[in-house]
Amino acid sequence: MSLVSRLRGLRPRPPAQRGAWDVETIRRGRLSLVLAIVLGLAGLPLILLYSMLVLSSFADRMLSGPDIFEARYSLDNWRLLFEGRLAPASGQTYTTRDILMIIANTFIVALGVTVVVVFVSVLAGYAFSRMRFWGRTRLMEFLILLHAFPGVALIIAVYAVYVWSLRFVPRDWFVPYTVLYTVLARAALEIPMSIWLMKGFFDKIPWEVEWSALVDGASRFTVWRKIMLPLVRPGIAALAIFAFLAGWEDLIYVHVFLYPHVKTLATYIEEVLGTGTETAYLPVVAAAGTLYLIPTIVFFVATQRLLLQALSGGVKA
Amino acid sequence: MVEVRLERVSKRFGRVVAVNEVSLVFEDGRFTVLLGPSGSGKSTLLYLIAGIYKPTSGRIFFGDRDVTELPPKERNVGLVFQNYALYPHMTVYDNIAFPLRLRGVPEPEIDSRVQEVAKLLRIEELLDRYPGQLSGGQQQRVALARALVKRPAVLLLDEPLSNLDALLRLSIRAELRKLQQSLGITAIHVTHDQAEAMSMADKIVVIDRGRVQQVGPPEEVYERPRNLFVATFIGSPPSNTLPGSVESDGGYPVVRVAGSTYRPGEEEARVVEEAGLDRVVVAFRPEHARLLEAPPDEGFDGLSLEGEVYLVEPLGKENIVTLTVAGLPVKTVTPPEQRPGPGEKLYIAVPRPRVMLFDPDTGLNLWSLAEQLAAARRPD
Ligand SMILES: Nc1ncnc2c1ncn2[C@@H]1O[C@H](COP(=O)(O)OP(=O)(O)OP(=O)(O)O)[C@@H](O)[C@H]1O
Ligand SMILES: [Mg+2]
Numbered sequence: 001m002s003l004v005s006r007l008r009g010l011r012p013r014p015p016a017q018r019g020a021w022d023v024e025t026i027r028r029g030r031l032s033l034v035l036a037i038v039l040g041l042a043g044l045p046l047i048l049l050y051s052m053l054v055l056s057s058f059a060d061r062m063l064s065g066p067d068i069f070e071a072r073y074s075l076d077n078w079r080l081l082f083e084g085r086l087a088p089a090s091g092q093t094y095t096t097r098d099i100l101m102i103i104a105n106t107f108i109v110a111l112g113v114t115v116v117v118v119f120v121s122v123l124a125g126y127a128f129s130r131m132r133f134w135g136r137t138r139l140m141e142f143l144i145l146l147h148a149f150p151g152v153a154l155i156i157a158v159y160a161v162y163v164w165s166l167r168f169v170p171r172d173w174f175v176p177y178t179v180l181y182t183v184l185a186r187a188a189l190e191i192p193m194s195i196w197l198m199k200g201f202f203d204k205i206p207w208e209v210e211w212s213a214l215v216d217g218a219s220r221f222t223v224w225r226k227i228m229l230p231l232v233r234p235g236i237a238a239l240a241i242f243a244f245l246a247g248w249e250d251l252i253y254v255h256v257f258l259y260p261h262v263k264t265l266a267t268y269i270e271e272v273l274g275t276g277t278e279t280a281y282l283p284v285v286a287a288a289g290t291l292y293l294i295p296t297i298v299f300f301v302a303t304q305r306l307l308l309q310a311l312s313g314g315v316k317a
Numbered sequence: 318m319v320e321v322r323l324e325r326v327s328k329r330f331g332r333v334v335a336v337n338e339v340s341l342v343f344e345d346g347r348f349t350v351l352l353g354p355s356g357s358g359k360s361t362l363l364y365l366i367a368g369i370y371k372p373t374s375g376r377i378f379f380g381d382r383d384v385t386e387l388p389p390k391e392r393n394v395g396l397v398f399q400n401y402a403l404y405p406h407m408t409v410y411d412n413i414a415f416p417l418r419l420r421g422v423p424e425p426e427i428d429s430r431v432q433e434v435a436k437l438l439r440i441e442e443l444l445d446r447y448p449g450q451l452s453g454g455q456q457q458r459v460a461l462a463r464a465l466v467k468r469p470a471v472l473l474l475d476e477p478l479s480n481l482d483a484l485l486r487l488s489i490r491a492e493l494r495k496l497q498q499s500l501g502i503t504a505i506h507v508t509h510d511q512a513e514a515m516s517m518a519d520k521i522v523v524i525d526r527g528r529v530q531q532v533g534p535p536e537e538v539y540e541r542p543r544n545l546f547v548a549t550f551i552g553s554p555p556s557n558t559l560p561g562s563v564e565s566d567g568g569y570p571v572v573r574v575a576g577s578t579y580r581p582g583e584e585e586a587r588v589v590e591e592a593g594l595d596r597v598v599v600a601f602r603p604e605h606a607r608l609l610e611a612p613p614d615e616g617f618d619g620l621s622l623e624g625e626v627y628l629v630e631p632l633g634k635e636n637i638v639t640l641t642v643a644g645l646p647v648k649t650v651t652p653p654e655q656r657p658g659p660g661e662k663l664y665i666a667v668p669r670p671r672v673m674l675f676d677p678d679t680g681l682n683l684w685s686l687a688e689q690l691a692a693a694r695r696p697d
Contacts, residue, residue, distance in 0.1 A: 208402035211369045216416035216467070217390040230406045 050293070057287035077287040099268075103291070106248055106264040110295075112183035113247030114240050117190045121239055124191075125198025126228065130210075140196075147192040152252060158185050159256060175261060182257045183247070190246050194239050201235030202228065241299050248295050265292045318470040318501055319380045320345040321366060326375030328361055328527075335361040337527035338375070343471075345380075346501040348494065350514040353524035354550065359507045360399060362524070363473045366505065367396045379471070395464030397477040399507075401456045403448035409435075409459050410444040416467040434462045437492060453480035458489070465496070472497065474506040478513065490517060511553055515539070523547050545680040548600050548673060554637060554648045558600045559622075560677070563589055572674070574599045575643035579620045585674050588683045591690060597683075598675040605671035606649040608638060608657065609664040619668040622647070626661045640665065 056063045057078065059071035084099050127133070128140060162181055169177045205228060213223040229236075251266040259267045269288050321343040328336040335358045343349050351359045364370045366377065368389035376385045384392055403412050410431060417427045435441045438458040448456055457480050464472060478486045494517055497504045508514055514521055515535045523530040523538060523546075530550075531543040542548035548556045561574035570589045572579045579599060581589065589597065601620065613621050624640030624647060636651045640663065649665060657663060674683045681689065 206400065206402060208398045208400055209404060211364070211367075211389075212396070212398060212402040212463075213404070213415070214369065214389040215367050215394060215396045216463070217419040219388075219390065222419070227404055 053286050053293075054290050056283050057290045059283055062282045062286065077281075077283045080281070080284050081287045081291070099288075102263050102265055102268050105258075105262050106266070108179065109183060109186070109250070109254060109258075109264055110244045110247035112179070113187045113190065113250075114243040116183060116187035117194050117243035118236060118240050120187070120191050121194035121198045122229075122232070122236060124195045125200075125232075126202050126224065128195065128199045129202035140199075143192040143195055147196075151186075151189045154189075155252060155256060158253075162257060178257050179262060182253055185257070186247055186250050186253045187243070190243050194243065197239060198232065198235055201232040205231050237303070241303060245296055245299060249292075318345065319503055320378075321471055321503055321505070322378040323366075324376045324378070326365060326372045326377060328358075328365055328370055329373045334527050336365065336372075339524075339527070339529055340375075341522060341529060341532065343503055343505055344520070345503055346498075347519040348497055348504045348506065348517055349520045349522060350518035351505060351507045351522050351524060352509075352511070352514050352551070353530075355509075357524050358527040359524060360475055361527075363396065363475055363505065363507060366471065367394050367473055368392050392471070393467075393469050394471040394473055395467060395469035396473045397457075397460045397464045397475060399475040401448075401460040403456055403459055403463075405448050407447075408444065409440065409446055409448070409451070412448065412459060413444075413463045413466050416463065420467070430466055431462075434466045437465075437496065438462045438489070454482065454485065457481065461489075461493075468500065469502065472502045472504045474504065476507050476509065479509070486513075493517075511551060523550065525550070541682070541684070542673065543682055543685045545598060545600070545675045545682075548675070548682070552602055552604075554603050554650075556600045556602050556673070557606075557647045558598050558675075559642070559645060559647070561597050561599045561674075563595050563597060572597055572599060574620070575622050575645060577620070577622050579672065581672075581674060582669060584687075585683050588687045588690075589674075592676065592686060594676060596677050598677050600673040600675060601667045601671055603637065603648040604650040605667055606647075607666045608649055608651055608655060609666055612664050613666045617666060619666060620672045621667075622665040624663060624665055626657045626659050626663060628659065629656060631656065 052063050052068075055068060055071075055073075058073045058075065059068075060074070060076075061067070061071055063071060082099055128136065162185075165181070166174075166177075209227060209231075210223055213227045214220070218226065249266065250264075251270065254264050255267050255270070258264065260271075263271070265288065269285065269292060272285055272288070323339050323341045326336060326339045327334065337358075339362065351362065353359050361370065365372055368384065368387055368391075372385065376383060378384065379392065403409075404415065407415065413431045413434065414427050417430060422430075431444070432441070435444060438461055440455065440458050440462060443451060443455055443459070448459065451459065457477055461474075461477055464474075478489060481489060490513060496502075506517065518535050520532065521535050521538045522532050525546050531538055531547045533541075538547060539551055542551065542556075545558065549558065559574050561572040561579070563570050564573055564578075565571070566578075566580070570581065570586050572581060588594075599620065612623075613619075622642045624642040626638060627641050627646065628639040630637040630639075631653070633653070635653060636656055638649050638651055638657060640647050640649065642665070647665065651657075675681060676683065676686050679686065679689075
């Protein structure tokens with residue numbers, strides 16, 4: 001087998017059979033190569049910038065290009081970050097912040113959103129896929145419409161409801177209530193699309209599989225738990241990841257409802273950049289930014305295949 | 318183990334009537350085959366019996382028990398779906414064990430029963446695999462195993478052998494029949510394969526467009542089709558049909574068909590007169606016609622036609638000869654040594670007991686028409 005044909009993924013055949021090549025395979029092979037190059041080029045600036053950010057978090061200055069060779073690297077920034085000391089260079093007031101608390105807050109919001117989104121979408125997705133009820137198609141269309149609204153456009157109304165609802169909340173419960181409110185509001189933004197995604201996954205399961213379990217002696221609930229749920233697990237995983245990232249990254253809702261009494265990574269970085277740019281030691285901020293990015297990077301690298309599956313509409317049964 | 322009885326069962330899907338006023342008895346411990354073209358409502362009928370669908374009207378009984386409103390789990394049926402419907406996330410072993418686990422059968426017994434049925438269907442080596450890693454035929458056998466393992470009172474089979482190769486099909490067919498008999502299960506089996514139907518069935522139910530066309534033992538359905546649909550649906554190649562007109566020969570009705578005259582039997586002649594038919598459809602099976610070089614003797618009692626050979630298909634153990642008779646195609650089956658050439662003029666002879674006459678309007682065989690007339694007369 002020659003190197004060239006191996007590179008192209010082709011098996012050598014006698015020249016007489018040239019006409020019998022699997023034409024489509026070759027075209028597709030070339031097409032995906034071209035696509036990969038184009039996407040790679042388009043993504044290059046992004047990848048470079050993020051690499052700079054990550055590198056800066058270990059450096060003694062903000063890196064901007066060739067200076068990556070001059071900088072000295074250490075874990076100092078990360079140590080400072082976890083000590084909550086943002087501006088050590090200024091020598092003046094240290095604004096110490098409890099970064100662990102902030103990370104915990106971010107986790108609480110992100111996990112809360114995940115739980116709510118997954119719970120609602122799995123149940124609603126099943127209902128939309130498997131049950132006939134009045135107004136089903138209308139409701140499905142309405143969900144798309146809801147999804148089309150950007151969260152920012154809704155914020156005033158959501159805020160109005162928030163302010164109105166505060167009247168009923170005892171003073172002691174204020175903080176937990178605001179967290180709950182944020183989680184629910186943020187989850188609500190994700191839910192329409194998630195329901196559609198989940199419905200798609202349930203749709204892929206043939207009715208006969210469900211019936212078969214019924215005939216085998218299962219109740220409808222057992223069928224749901226033992227057959228349907230395991231089969232849509234990839235869907236649930238994808239959904240959970242999207243929801244977690246949405247909750248983790250959210251700035252607007254967290255800022256409106258939780259700032260400043262409960263801070264998350266997003267509002268924390270915003271605060272540092274917004275108020276203390278002169279005094280802040282930027283490499284530490286870079287470390288905070290990297291921390292903020294970690295879940296995204298981890299999830300996308302770890303679950304590429306799963307996400308592709310989810311986006312192309314589900315699992316093969 | 319139980320008799321299944323349908324009483325005027327109908328099932329509609331919106332405007333589609335999938336099953337239409339079906340009344341049937343599936344005898345206890347018998348093997349009944351449902352035969353019908355695609356979309357005739359066979360699967361729907363099985364699903365009604367299994368309890369997956371509720372009938373729009375009518376009642377279903379298992380023995381004396383009215384199961385019309387019971388969910389599938391309370392009916393103790395085994396069902397093999399047309400598309401197998403295995404659980405993709407479970408191994409073959411777990412698939413087969415699933416119904417037993419749901420019933421809380423202890424694990425050691427589950428294991429022995431799974432092994433037993435796996436051996437029977439020759440899938441022992443596949444137990445660790447997932448359904449996605451099996452061929453169509455293997456999946457079918459797993460589905461069959463899963464249905465059998467729970468020892469159901471009623472076994473419903475929706476074309477369970479369609480994906481097996483000819484040899485395996487023959488052997489599984491025989492195994493299945495033996496097993497069904499030894500366990501005394503009431504089996505209802507859907508198939509397109511007529512040979513399968515003929516060889517396996519105690520009783521055949523022919524169904525078309527949601528209606529039962531004929532019920533009877535295989536020979537009867539073959540020999541005495543109740544109507545034109547059954548006559549042309551059962552048999553391969555299907556029955557020949559020719560239009561005929563009724564004339565009078567000195568007061569006795571005779572049929573002019575494709576340039577010849579056929580003198581019906583007295584019974585049939587009586588029905589023709591009673592029903593006042595002026596047209597009939599003449600039908601006969603290809604395997605019942607003989608091809609002759611010369612017209613049959615004077616004494617020949619039956620239908621004789623003159624035709625020209627159009628096409629000869631040699632099948633090895635027999636030939637299928639297509640002739641044109643007065644412009645209409647007629648198929649006959651001849652022994653391998655009789656192999657006429659195209660264009661040859663030949664005579665087709667069908668003995669009287671093999672000639673079937675039908676009423677063109679209702680499609681009924683004349684004997685069946687006579688029954689209906691008698692039934693219509695009875696009330697007054
Ligand atoms: N869920 C459904 N909704 C609407 N129509 C249906 C449904 N199920 C079946 N039908 C219709 O009912 C009729 C009978 O269908 P059924 O599946 O019982 O046919 P079948 O005899 O099993 O055919 P095949 O041999 O192709 O499997 C068909 O016309 C079909 O289109
Ligand atoms: Mg069917």
